[in-house]
Amino acid sequence: MLVLTRRHGESVRIGPDVRVTVVASTGGQVRIAIDAPEEVGIFREEIFERVASANVEAASMSNKTMTGLKAARGLSAATLEGKINE
Amino acid sequence: MSELIRFESRRVGEIEVAASDVLNFEPLPGFPEKRRFVVMEHAADSAMAWLVSLDDPDLAFVVTSPWSFFPQYDPPIEREHFATLGIEKRDELELLCIVTLSGKEIYLNLAAPLVINAASRKGMQVVSDDPRYTTRAPLPTFSEQDEQAAEQKSGMATNTPAGPGA
Numbered sequence: 001m002l003v004l005t006r007r008h009g010e011s012v013r014i015g016p017d018v019r020v021t022v023v024a025s026t027g028g029q030v031r032i033a034i035d036a037p038e039e040v041g042i043f044r045e046e047i048f049e050r051v052a053s054a055n056v057e058a059a060s061m062s063n064k065t066m067t068g069l070k071a072a073r074g075l076s077a078a079t080l081e082g083k084i085n086e
Numbered sequence: 087m088s089e090l091i092r093f094e095s096r097r098v099g100e101i102e103v104a105a106s107d108v109l110n111f112e113p114l115p116g117f118p119e120k121r122r123f124v125v126m127e128h129a130a131d132s133a134m135a136w137l138v139s140l141d142d143p144d145l146a147f148v149v150t151s152p153w154s155f156f157p158q159y160d161p162p163i164e165r166e167h168f169a170t171l172g173i174e175k176r177d178e179l180e181l182l183c184i185v186t187l188s189g190k191e192i193y194l195n196l197a198a199p200l201v202i203n204a205a206s207r208k209g210m211q212v213v214s215d216d217p218r219y220t221t222r223a224p225l226p227t228f229s230e231q232d233e234q235a236a237e238q239k240s241g242m243a244t245n246t247p248a249g250p251g252a
Contacts, residue, residue, distance in 0.1 A: 039170040041112075047215045051198040052116035054221035055211075058147055058186040058195065059117070 095138050097146035098126055108140065109202060112170060112210035120145055123209070125182075134185060137200070148185040152194055155225050161199050162214050170210055171203040180204050186222065193222040 004012055011021040018040060023031040034042055088104040095101055103124045111121050122140040133154055139145035152159045163176065173179060180202040183194040196219035202209040 038166040041166075041213065043213055044215065047213060048115055050221055051195070051211065051213050054186065054195050054198070055114060055116040055147075055184065057188075058184045059145055061148060061185075061187050 091140065093138075093140050094143055095146060096143045098136050098138055101126060101138065103140075106207070109137075109207050109209045111200075111208075114211050115198070115213065117142075117145065125149070135182070137182070137184075148187075149182040149200065150185055150194065152181070152183040152196060152199070155194065156196065156223070159196060159219075161196065161212065161219060162216050163201060163212055167201060167210065167212050171201065171208050172206055173203050178203060178205065188222075192225045194225065195221045196223045197221045 006012065006022045008022055008024060011019050013019050017037050019035040021033040021035070023033050025031065036042060088106040090102055091105055091108065092100065092102045101124070107124050109123045109125070111123055114120065117139075120139045120141045123137050124140060126136040126138050128134045128136055128148070134148050134150045137147040137149045161181075163179070168174065171179070182200045182202070183196060184198075184200065186193045186195065197216070198211050198213045198221060200209055201212050
């Protein structure tokens with residue numbers, strides 16, 4: 001990991017397309033401006049982490065659980081189908 | 087005629103899919119190197135499907151269309167997502183949510199849906215911090231759906247909930 005010190009108004013360039021600028025900092029908070037192409041995803045880390053963990057948990061579901069899932073959802077889907085077709 | 091791809095998945099077994107069915111995903115949080123996936127039917131009577139990795143025999147997700155369970159679901163899909171997927175209008179998208187099981191509870195990840203450009207076979211997980219949606223939204227329990235169905239049948243409801251999304 002690269003650690004840099006910047007003053008207000010100074011920037012860091014990441015790759016050719018991304019620029020991060022320190023706008024302001026007060027009381028333990030830093031205001032950051034990020035210049036990046038539209039398709040580059042920018043997330044608060046804790047949100048990204050939450051999704052990553054959720055994906056990992058979802059991927060570890062066992063096949064045995066999946067069989068149980070099938071039975072439950074089969075019934076519910078049929079109930080919904082019935083509603084829609086009425 | 088599209089070329090056929092055979093793959094031995096340890097989650098769903100041996101599969102054979104057309105190359106044109108393969109979805110190419112932007113890196114998924116937690117699985118950034120697994121990019122090629124295919125949607126497989128789970129069972130004829132099931133609302134669920136498998137999203138099977140063609141890059142990792144141990145990786146597959148259970149996915150579902152969320153609107154059967156959450157008819158008002160309306161996740162924010164922004165211009166940058168449209169740009170990444172190469173689409174111009176929302177109706178060019180297909181959307182699936184990842185399913186998690188925990189004990190007997192079934193959850194949908196509504197905070198980070200999988201969004202797909204059906205025409206180009208490109209997909210991505212749209213991560214949002216919209217406070218309305220969680221990564222673990224419990225499905226209405228079977229008994230709740232039963233109650234709703236019973237109310238419908240008794241003829242009181244004239245506004246049927248929206249059917250599965252487009």
